[in-house]
Amino acid sequence: MGRRVVQIHFLFLSAVVCYAMEERDSASATPRGKAPSNQSRKSYGRSRRSLGVELTNIGFTPGHLAGLRAPTSRELPKPRNLTEHVNPEQIALLVKNEWKLSYITPLYQFRHTQLKTYSKQLSAFIAAEKQQGLAVEIEADTSFRVTFSAVLGLAETEDDAETVFIQIHSRPPFAVEGDAPKVIWSGWLTCINGNPEYLRSLPSGFVCLPLFCTSGSESLTSVVKLWFEKTFDCNFGTLSLNSTCLQWLASMWTGCHPAFNIRYLKLVWNLPAQPPLDISYTIHPQDAWDLWNSIREQDSAADTISINEVESFMKGLEAHFFRHFRIYLSAGTLTKVSTTFGSAHCDGKIKFTSGDSIKHVLMLLTEYALLKMPI
Numbered sequence: 001m002g003r004r005v006v007q008i009h010f011l012f013l014s015a016v017v018c019y020a021m022e023e024r025d026s027a028s029a030t031p032r033g034k035a036p037s038n039q040s041r042k043s044y045g046r047s048r049r050s051l052g053v054e055l056t057n058i059g060f061t062p063g064h065l066a067g068l069r070a071p072t073s074r075e076l077p078k079p080r081n082l083t084e085h086v087n088p089e090q091i092a093l094l095v096k097n098e099w100k101l102s103y104i105t106p107l108y109q110f111r112h113t114q115l116k117t118y119s120k121q122l123s124a125f126i127a128a129e130k131q132q133g134l135a136v137e138i139e140a141d142t143s144f145r146v147t148f149s150a151v152l153g154l155a156e157t158e159d160d161a162e163t164v165f166i167q168i169h170s171r172p173p174f175a176v177e178g179d180a181p182k183v184i185w186s187g188w189l190t191c192i193n194g195n196p197e198y199l200r201s202l203p204s205g206f207v208c209l210p211l212f213c214t215s216g217s218e219s220l221t222s223v224v225k226l227w228f229e230k231t232f233d234c235n236f237g238t239l240s241l242n243s244t245c246l247q248w249l250a251s252m253w254t255g256c257h258p259a260f261n262i263r264y265l266k267l268v269w270n271l272p273a274q275p276p277l278d279i280s281y282t283i284h285p286q287d288a289w290d291l292w293n294s295i296r297e298q299d300s301a302a303d304t305i306s307i308n309e310v311e312s313f314m315k316g317l318e319a320h321f322f323r324h325f326r327i328y329l330s331a332g333t334l335t336k337v338s339t340t341f342g343s344a345h346c347d348g349k350i351k352f353t354s355g356d357s358i359k360h361v362l363m364l365l366t367e368y369a370l371l372k373m374p375i
């Protein structure tokens with residue numbers, strides 16, 4: 001559709017000779033392999049302080065539940081062996097697909113002990129919708145089956161309800177005995193480290209699993225949502241990921257580089273131009289880590305990051321890009337962030353390629369789902 005795409009690899013930037021002078025003058029450049037000087041720390045320090053002032057002045061709209069606002073610091077992912085607590089086969093289910101995100105309001109009278117019943121009920125509901133001629137994208141003679149299961153061990157606190165995973169399998173009419181049924185749709189509902197004040201404030205009978213991830217046809221997703229709405233008196237809404245969320249992800253992934261090796265940090269910006277311009281900016285992990293280290297606040301704990309650090313990190317990346325290409329990335333919109341651990345898109349799509357940082361990403365997404373929910 002006439003979209004221009006510019007691919008830029010940070011790795012090669014230090015080889016661009018005509019920018020060599022600028023490179024030397026600039027305080028915050030982090031050419032590959034060189035640690036930022038003391039000078040650069042000072043300049044980041046200044047911008048950090050002014051950012052801090054701006055942020056406190058903006059504040060948050062009062063009136064919401066005291067705890068229900070975006071936190072200003074977060075824990076960094078630590079190497080944790082998820083398979084000690086969660087069945088590896090279930091982790092494999094979560095890391096397989098790209099998931100479309102929605103939020104879902106608390107479910108009334110949902111019971112983890114009734115998953116078998118729900119499997120039958122949803123199955124019957126889909127069959128009825130199909131009979132009414134609704135396009136559910138299951139061929140007429142195809143038999144299908146719905147399974148609900150609990151993913152145990154993913155919950156982070158005792159207030160978190162256990163994750164629920166749903167699959168729709170189909171078996172074509174002429175399937176041979178022994179053919180494995182095909183998964184045509186999957187989805188899951190989760191709550192990782194949900195705001196405890198909010199969770200405890202819910203009237204009894206409600207279960208909060210605010211993040212809904214789906215993979216499969218839109219029509220099946222709609223039917224599943226409809227069944228949830230009718231059965232548990234809940235509502236769904238789209239969950240897009242704004243640039244603040246993507247910046248947190250970029251920083252969290254970079255911040256755990258020494259523990260995990262992120263392999264690359266890739267960011268995509270969309271710039272307002274005719275036709276629209278997508279800039280894809282790939283940063284060598286060591287460069288990203290050096291910049292990250294240079295903006296870390298003196299008093300910050302090793303395992304947490306603050307919003308100020310996130311902002312300084314992004315400013316550093318944008319400043320470096322500007323010095324080389326005279327393009328203000330901040331004039332555009334950050335649309336995608338990826339590392340070897342996964343990717344997140346502003347449209348509300350996420351993909352995990354390993355279980356390593358999955359919990360921390362889900363904590364962030366749970367929080368966004370709760371913030372997005374109408375209270």
Ligand SMILES: *[C@@H]1O[C@H](CO)[C@@H](O)[C@H](O)[C@H]1NC(C)=O
Nearest residue numbers: 035036037038039040041042
């Ligand atoms: C920064 O400066 C301090 C003294 O001002 C010095 O002790 C330290 O080694 C310097 N660090 C770097 C990375 O140059």
Ligand SMILES: *[C@@H]1O[C@H](CO)[C@@H](O)[C@H](O)[C@H]1NC(C)=O
Nearest residue numbers: 079080081082083084085088
């Ligand atoms: C994680 O734990 C499981 C079960 O205790 C073990 O089999 C596996 O080797 C561990 N993996 C790593 C990377 O430590």
Ligand SMILES: *[C@@H]1O[C@H](CO)[C@@H](O)[C@H](O)[C@H]1NC(C)=O
Nearest residue numbers: 070242243244245368371372
């Ligand atoms: C992104 O969304 C979060 C949660 O709704 C909000 O706190 C934050 O201010 C938003 N950021 C921007 C840049 O809109």
